Amino acid sequence: MSRERARRRAERERERAEQAAARAAESERRERREARRRAVTSRLPLPARGSKGPSGVLAQRRRHELTMTAILLGLVNLVVWLAFSDWAPRLLALLVTVLVAPVVHLLLFRRPR
Known part of the structure; x- marks a missing residue:
């Protein structure tokens, strides 16, 4: 044992x-x-403590402009999504939105020289 x-x-x-x-x-x-x-x-x-990115006045203005452009284009896509039940217009609107986004941003927030 x-x-x-x-x-x-x-x-x-x-x-x-x-x-x-x-x-x-x-x-x-x-x-x-x-x-x-x-x-x-x-x-x-x-990295700088407490900040995720640039925090100056110009960066804040740029963020605001980009946010407003995105909201506007998102609303356009929402209207198209609700107005059409077929997928073709929805996808076409999404494609056109992506392609036209820089032009819309420029037209909305162009700074005079």
Whole structure:
């Protein structure tokens, strides 16, 4: 009986040692990966905190203009979508909207020189 317990205990200890070795190997891989990441990212400039992009007056005006253009063209597509039940006019309107969007934006928000 004591030989059987000793054998099972030795087997459990061997399994624990294998698990500890696997955890140590994973930890070592994680440390190497983090070291590589730190080495690469240390050369990159830090992003500005608290901002997702340009935040000046011109950037704000541009965002507003683009938003208004997108809303207008979206409303046009919504009207076409509700007015026609066939897919051909809907897809044609979507295609025309994508192609005409820069022209509409220019006509709506042209700045005089």
